[in-house]
Amino acid sequence: ETGVTQTPRHLVMGMTNKKSLKCEQHLGHNAMYWYKQSAKKPLELMFVYNFKEQTENNSVPSRFSPECPNSSHLFLHLHTLQPEDSALYLCASSQDLAGSTYEQYFGPGTRLTVT
Amino acid sequence: KNQVEQSPQSLIILEGKNCTLQCNYTVSPFSNLRWYKQDTGRGPVSLTIMTFSENTKSNGRYTATLDADTKQSSLHITASQLSDSASYICVVSGDRGSTLGRLYFGRGTQLTVWP
Numbered sequence: 236e237t238g239v240t241q242t243p244r245h246l247v248m249g250m251t252n253k254k255s256l257k258c259e260q261h262l263g264h265n266a267m268y269w270y271k272q273s274a275k276k277p278l279e280l281m282f283v284y285n286f287k288e289q290t291e292n293n294s295v296p297s298r299f300s301p302e303c304p305n306s307s308h309l310f311l312h313l314h315t316l317q318p319e320d321s322a323l324y325l326c327a328s329s330q331d332l333a334g335s336t337y338e339q340y341f342g343p344g345t346r347l348t349v350t
Numbered sequence: 351k352n353q354v355e356q357s358p359q360s361l362i363i364l365e366g367k368n369c370t371l372q373c374n375y376t377v378s379p380f381s382n383l384r385w386y387k388q389d390t391g392r393g394p395v396s397l398t399i400m401t402f403s404e405n406t407k408s409n410g411r412y413t414a415t416l417d418a419d420t421k422q423s424s425l426h427i428t429a430s431q432l433s434d435s436a437s438y439i440c441v442v443s444g445d446r447g448s449t450l451g452r453l454y455f456g457r458g459t460q461l462t463v464w465p
Binding site: 237239275276277278279280323325326327336338339340341342343344346 | 354381382391392393394395396399401439453455456457458
């Protein structure tokens with residue numbers, strides 16, 4: 236266990252559905268991240284939050300909407316997704332922003348399938 | 351263009367054998383390089399982090415090397431075990447500035463260890 240939990244672990248949704256992914260970290264970290272991992276592609280950073288404030292948005296489509304109510308919780312709200320959005324969505328946290336030597340701890344991921 | 355290239359893309363070895371995975375990068379200026387292990391369906395777990403001044407770092411049977419002059423790194427696995435079967439991801443951190451621009455991910459090497 237890395238101290239970062241994600242729910243649900245698996246999610247199947249239609250293109251007209253609205254769902255949310257949840258991430259919680261029990262490490263007392265200040266920075267949290269959403270990543271997308273598609274088959275045969277490198278991890279793609281989607282959003283970064285530091286002290287609850289969004290510091291980065293990697294040109295992610297608006298059908299993905301992040302929310303960070305406090306430093307321990309991070310949500311990814313999903314609506315009107317496309318089949319190409321099917322992927323493993325990973326949450327991570329670090330003591331400070333990960334460009335330094337601070338370690339990133341990843342959750343187990345949510346396997347999302349859009350039908 | 352800042353890139354991270356890993357080779358081979360996939361590798362099959364017999365249990366008990368050694369292997370070496372390669373990572374070449376063009377990220378500049380360079381801050382640090384990390385190796386992660388990702389089991390199927392799980393989030394990545396950090397193996398090592400190396401800064402510019404470090405040439406080698408070990409974590410049990412895993413030994414990472416770094417040549418910052420040639421911008422190359424390797425991950426050597428000694429006496430492989432079945433549990434070493436996973437994807438190994440090289441991540442390079444660039445200079446301070448945008449967090450987004452500071453982390454560059456390789457596609458990973460898929461290692462399979464056969465009994």
